[in-house]
Amino acid sequence: MSQDGTSYLKIDEVQDLSLRCRPALHKPAIVFNASAFTGEGLESENFLVPNWIEVSIHSTKVDELLSQNERLELGDEVGWLPEHFTKADAAQTLYLPACEMLKQMDGIGYHNEHHMKVRDILETRSMASETASRRSNPAKSETIYW
Numbered sequence: 001m002s003q004d005g006t007s008y009l010k011i012d013e014v015q016d017l018s019l020r021c022r023p024a025l026h027k028p029a030i031v032f033n034a035s036a037f038t039g040e041g042l043e044s045e046n047f048l049v050p051n052w053i054e055v056s057i058h059s060t061k062v063d064e065l066l067s068q069n070e071r072l073e074l075g076d077e078v079g080w081l082p083e084h085f086t087k088a089d090a091a092q093t094l095y096l097p098a099c100e101m102l103k104q105m106d107g108i109g110y111h112n113e114h115h116m117k118v119r120d121i122l123e124t125r126s127m128a129s130e131t132a133s134r135r136s137n138p139a140k141s142e143t144i145y146w
Contacts, residue, residue: 006061006093009101012054057098061088 001008016037024031037050062085068078085091 002093002097004097006089007057007059007097009097010056010058012056014052014054016050016052057094059088059090059093061093062090 017034018037020033020035021030022033023029065080065084065088068080072078
């Protein structure tokens, strides 16, 4: 969860599958068998990665609006409009924490403003909560990436 509670970082480990199919016995169907891909039997230069990490940024407000889509029946309409995303600061809840994280990753990110004053915007939004946190625990020094 981001410091201001408007977005979260989702990290998934994905595993590639080996897919085999065969005709079903005594039925006009195909049986699919999926198992974990190990890469065995492949030349080292052609080796495919069996596992990888996917990272995505989600906005709590956008997720709330889009959750209506999951319950739609044929012919139903959602209650949200594009203006709801603007009003919820949907874009800022996604890109501001991401830009701040990039700044903390290395020197290149630290010195790149990405054509905006991300730190100024984030400081304005969370100044009250940070001040309260520092007052309650001044000795605590913590690096936060998201």
